[in-house]
Amino acid sequence: MFTGIIQAVGTLARIEPRGGDYRLTINAAKLAMNNVNLGDSIAVNGICLTVIELMEQGFAADVSRETIALSTLASLTSGSRLNLEKALTLSTPLGGHLVSGHVDGIGSIIERSEDARSIRFCIEAPSELARYIAHKGSITIDGTSLTVNSINGAQFELNIVPHTLSETIMDEYQVGRKVNLEVDLIARYLERLLLGDKAAEPTRSSGVTENFLAQHGFIR
DSSP: BOOOOEEEEEEEEEEEEETTTTEEEETTTTOOOTTTTTTOOOEEEEEEEEEEEEOEEEEEEEEEEEHHHHHGGGGGOTTTEEEEEEEOOOTTTOOSOOOOOOOOOOEEEEEEEEEEEEEEEEEEGGGGGGGGGGTTTTEEOOOEEEEEEEEETTTOOOOOOOOHHHSGGGGGGGTEEEEEEEOEEEOOHHHHTTTGGGGGGOOOOOOOOOOHHHHHHSOO
């Protein structure tokens, strides 16, 4: 578990294909590594990764094919800046909100504008995540815990203050940028709880869905 409060901005030193997946070598910058051990978890742009090798200036982690498919990791190159956070402990102040480090989907920056010393971003989430995003609720963007200022369908706005801009990678976000999204854990568990006994029933698909039609060129 994590809090969504970024502890350091590191860089990707190397990305190596390994039989269909990847190994990342990460320069941890100012992230304190003195109490990090092999097997510990570190959130990298909001993705919970396991430390498999410790180095003088950072660590290495393997990334599965599923993680690559569900996140923005495949678009990274050497030198890419990364939000880093070590796992939550019982003595860690919960300054953000409870974050699992499991990416729910990829969003797109569709607008960036100045608002005094802050920056406002409008982000479009995948349509299937819209029901989990609430006005003044919490959402995680590339591992950063943020508050939703407003929402319109699958689009939502964030107001980012100067401190957050300087301590995360958000200052480099431009229109078209893809970002990792994690919705509030409570919203997901509440939805499942409300299913009651139906939660035990297998999920059935009609076979012909809007996504199916779009993928096969029937609708745009």
